[in-house]
Amino acid sequence: xxxxxxxxxxxxxxxxxxxxxxxxxxxxxxxxxxxxxxxxxxxxxxxxxxxxxxxxxxxxxxxxxxxxxxxxxxxxxxxxxxxxxxxxxxxxxxxxxxxxxxxxxxxxxxxxxxxxxxxx
Amino acid sequence: xxxxxxxxxxxxxxxxxxxxxxxxxxxxxxxxxxxxxxxxxxxxxxxxxxxxxxxxxxxxxxxxxxxxxxxxxxxxxxxxxxxxxxxxxxxxxxxxxxxxxxxxxx
Numbered sequence: 001x002x003x004x005x006x007x008x009x010x011x012x013x014x015x016x017x018x019x020x021x022x023x024x025x026x027x028x029x030x031x032x033x034x035x036x037x038x039x040x041x042x043x044x045x046x047x048x049x050x051x052x053x054x055x056x057x058x059x060x061x062x063x064x065x066x067x068x069x070x071x072x073x074x075x076x077x078x079x080x081x082x083x084x085x086x087x088x089x090x091x092x093x094x095x096x097x098x099x100x101x102x103x104x105x106x107x108x109x110x111x112x113x114x115x116x117x118x119x120x
Numbered sequence: 121x122x123x124x125x126x127x128x129x130x131x132x133x134x135x136x137x138x139x140x141x142x143x144x145x146x147x148x149x150x151x152x153x154x155x156x157x158x159x160x161x162x163x164x165x166x167x168x169x170x171x172x173x174x175x176x177x178x179x180x181x182x183x184x185x186x187x188x189x190x191x192x193x194x195x196x197x198x199x200x201x202x203x204x205x206x207x208x209x210x211x212x213x214x215x216x217x218x219x220x221x222x223x224x225x226x
Binding site: 044045046047059060061062095100103104105106107108110111112113 | 121154156158162163164165169175176207209211214215216217218219220
């Protein structure tokens with residue numbers, strides 16, 4: 001059974017940093033693209049970033065470029081999102097997701113999310 | 121960026137109704153379009169991908185169609201478990217974008 005468990009969310013002040021983690025199990029982690037999505041309270045879904053199977057390619061939504069970094073540790077079946085220079089508009093539930101088969105973005109399995117609140 | 125315009129934003133329906141949700145893309149995206157269902161406090165669930173392919177374990181009352189710039193999600197006979205919010209996602213190019221969502225309510 002595919003399982004994705006996010007952690008690392010919390011309350012942080014504007015300008016601060018957080019590192020989100022996603023522990024994956026139930027599938028061969030190193031053979032899938034992985035993605036982070038987010039959803040602000042009461043709002044719609046937004047793609048944040050994704051990373052290739054071997055970590056050699058990364059893509060970001062414009063609003064987080066230069067502030068967020070996606071990474072992975074295939075030996076530990078883990079996905080990460082380093083978030084720096086956080087802003088109030090980054091407040092959201094952050095979901096990690098595994099893509100379907102060979103797709104680069106199409107998310108098939110999702111974690112339950114970790115909540116990030118950016119506020120003073 | 122490709123903008124996805126989803127309609128309606130809210131839809132009131134009854135059990136047994138046929139329900140249709142539409143997504144329009146600001147430019148042609150061939151068939152790289154997915155539909156997700158999300159219930160309050162839960163992660164989204166993949167229903168349809170590549171415009172018309174049914175996701176794993178998804179009931180056959182769900183179907184998708186369309187290509188180019190206009191796409192449709194149809195629920196042939198609405199069931200109690202289907203009251204939720206539905207999102208389209210285009211994954212034709214970087215960066216992928218979602219529609220604003222359609223809430224299907226009683």
